[in-house]
Amino acid sequence: MARYILRRILITIPTILCVTILVFSLLYITPGDPAEMILGSSATEEELASYREFLGVDRPYLVQLGDYLYRLFIKFDLGDSWLYASRITDEIKNRLPITFAISMYSILIAVATGIPMGVYAAVKQNGAFDKFVLVTTSVLHAVPNYVFAMIFIMVFSLQLNWFPAYGIGSLKHYVLPCMCIFISNFGSMARSMRTSMLEVIRSDYVMAARAQGFSRNVVYFLHALPNAMIPIVTQLGGRFAGALGGTLILETIFSIPGMGLYVQGAISKRDVPVILGNVVFMSIWFCLIMLLVDILYAALDPRIKAQYIAQSAGKRRKRS
Amino acid sequence: MKEKEFEKKHDHREHHHHDGHRDGEFLSVKDLTVEYTSGKQVVHAVNGISFDIKRGHSLGIVGESGCGKSTVAKAILRILPDHGARIAGGEIWYKGRDLVSEPEKRMEHIRGAEISMIFQDPMTALNPVKKIIDQISSVIRLHNPGMTKKEAEEQGIKMLRRVGIGEDRVRDYPHQFSGGMQQRVEVAIGLSCNPDLLLADEPTTALDVTIQAQVLDLIRDLMREKGTTLLLITHNLGIVAEMCDDVAVFYGGEIVEYGSKREIFKNPSHPYTIGLFGAVPSLTGEGERLKPVEGIMPDPSDLPLGCKFHTRCPYATEACSEGEVPVVQLGGTHYCQCHNIEAVKAAQEKEAAK
Numbered sequence: 001m002a003r004y005i006l007r008r009i010l011i012t013i014p015t016i017l018c019v020t021i022l023v024f025s026l027l028y029i030t031p032g033d034p035a036e037m038i039l040g041s042s043a044t045e046e047e048l049a050s051y052r053e054f055l056g057v058d059r060p061y062l063v064q065l066g067d068y069l070y071r072l073f074i075k076f077d078l079g080d081s082w083l084y085a086s087r088i089t090d091e092i093k094n095r096l097p098i099t100f101a102i103s104m105y106s107i108l109i110a111v112a113t114g115i116p117m118g119v120y121a122a123v124k125q126n127g128a129f130d131k132f133v134l135v136t137t138s139v140l141h142a143v144p145n146y147v148f149a150m151i152f153i154m155v156f157s158l159q160l161n162w163f164p165a166y167g168i169g170s171l172k173h174y175v176l177p178c179m180c181i182f183i184s185n186f187g188s189m190a191r192s193m194r195t196s197m198l199e200v201i202r203s204d205y206v207m208a209a210r211a212q213g214f215s216r217n218v219v220y221f222l223h224a225l226p227n228a229m230i231p232i233v234t235q236l237g238g239r240f241a242g243a244l245g246g247t248l249i250l251e252t253i254f255s256i257p258g259m260g261l262y263v264q265g266a267i268s269k270r271d272v273p274v275i276l277g278n279v280v281f282m283s284i285w286f287c288l289i290m291l292l293v294d295i296l297y298a299a300l301d302p303r304i305k306a307q308y309i310a311q312s313a314g315k316r317r318k319r320s
Numbered sequence: 321m322k323e324k325e326f327e328k329k330h331d332h333r334e335h336h337h338h339d340g341h342r343d344g345e346f347l348s349v350k351d352l353t354v355e356y357t358s359g360k361q362v363v364h365a366v367n368g369i370s371f372d373i374k375r376g377h378s379l380g381i382v383g384e385s386g387c388g389k390s391t392v393a394k395a396i397l398r399i400l401p402d403h404g405a406r407i408a409g410g411e412i413w414y415k416g417r418d419l420v421s422e423p424e425k426r427m428e429h430i431r432g433a434e435i436s437m438i439f440q441d442p443m444t445a446l447n448p449v450k451k452i453i454d455q456i457s458s459v460i461r462l463h464n465p466g467m468t469k470k471e472a473e474e475q476g477i478k479m480l481r482r483v484g485i486g487e488d489r490v491r492d493y494p495h496q497f498s499g500g501m502q503q504r505v506e507v508a509i510g511l512s513c514n515p516d517l518l519l520a521d522e523p524t525t526a527l528d529v530t531i532q533a534q535v536l537d538l539i540r541d542l543m544r545e546k547g548t549t550l551l552l553i554t555h556n557l558g559i560v561a562e563m564c565d566d567v568a569v570f571y572g573g574e575i576v577e578y579g580s581k582r583e584i585f586k587n588p589s590h591p592y593t594i595g596l597f598g599a600v601p602s603l604t605g606e607g608e609r610l611k612p613v614e615g616i617m618p619d620p621s622d623l624p625l626g627c628k629f630h631t632r633c634p635y636a637t638e639a640c641s642e643g644e645v646p647v648v649q650l651g652g653t654h655y656c657q658c659h660n661i662e663a664v665k666a667a668q669e670k671e672a673a674k
Contacts, residue, residue, distance in 0.1 A: 125403055126403055202401075203444060204439055204441060204445040205444060205445055205446055205447045205448070207439075208437070208446070210397075211397050211399050211431055211432065211436065211437040212431060212436070212459045212462070212509065213428050213429065213431035213432030213433055213459070213462055213463060214428070215428050226449055227447070227448065227449055230449075300449065301448070301449055302449060302495070303449075303493070303495050
């Protein structure tokens, strides 16, 4: 297992490096002169040139790239915004906890409710509860979360005045945005859990466990559930990984000063270092979560680990 | 133990007194009917079959795939799928109790301990995320609640060694074994609690021929050792010849011919049984072409009236397509469900004389 984890980490490093270089290069080749954009069309050629030098964008591509990588991986610094005086790293440090809290609360609640509901629906397939789950989850899954955001604001803040409609501060501020993200996660979570569980329940080894005398509940929860959880873990990983970017629209609607609003502002003002910094940060976050998921995956399913070890063994044999 | 002794004696007495009577037999299935429903469609998988197995004997159920053979085994253990499958009628008498109406809790004690089952495909019948030793010892512990985990593991290792799996492999996962080794594990789990009855559903179909013989030998040795009764489900007449005392030929959810192995192999009387033998290569009939049974199994949701086989039967007459088909006793324990036994016999003899 230790070897598997080590190999998996070693693969993550070049992945992160490649993503960083790719994103940097993409933003480098996008047209437009930042100096002109910031200073306006009235600035003289001299002013523009000195400003370009100040931003460091007059240097050759490779120098800029090398500088960026050096600052990122050695000094853990994502650089400075072109428009504001704040450092990107500090800004992310301030904003990350808000976005993180919103997405983690809602995903965790979705997991805590969606998974048991999916399992129960599968166990009682075609029963009333199953049908209820199928209908509600399809509706919840199909309606985009900003629609719910609008409805919630109208009902719970404007009409009932229970929760604030914008900003962040007390715990109350978290309720509405969390509910919106929860709803979109819950539907798909319950549905895929149900599907996965049904598939496992129909498998031979579950019938074999029943034939060996295990009671229905023991078979469902100790024999079927661990197998049914395997695809769910992958899906969950994707959700945690995508969580930081997924709140963009909701942060805009609820005016929450999180990561989403930060990126959105930077994109609309073409603040390239901020966009770059955010994309790179999220890529690294994504890679790390996926690393975690893969390790968890191997722990859950011995076949994955075996496959991995066999593959790398095969490669080694070929080389020698 | 005393109970078992008593039943053995009891069984003996029954034997001498009346042949063919079903009361007091070890396993006696009467008029068993199983249906699957999906939507409005009703699939008649098993249609009123009856058979007995005496303690320590073995019965082979032979038939094409899709004829409802496996359903019989699942019905005996009552592990038919929860949704859409039901035992629509009949009785399954096992040691004086009707398993059809037995409470679920009782069935849980019977399953795996008194009656166990070996499945067709070992690749899918073992839990992929559990170590072999855990899979076998959890079953042993389930049925021997007094045992510690360690004792159960030791018992499991002993059983696995008995089927040829060394102690160095017991902590492996199923995917690390070949199909043959996996089926050995299945056999070990199936026999780990010394069951009185073993249901083997195509236990060697998924294995290649050399391994087939090994697994069958293993099942036979263990059964002889422990006096286990066997219900073997297969499409392979060769395996029946090797393993079974009695044979039930299954077609369209019915038993169309039943008898001792000798009776069936010497004197196959139902056109379908004759067809099955025609489809097996023989060493004596030189250069003869194999004769497959023409046509395909009728759709079990839309079975023909009358004899289920008449749509494929070369000897079918008008009477075959309507009404009940009589069951004719041909002697001893030999029964055949056919209108035209005489005519079929005559046609067979004519062909043989050619």
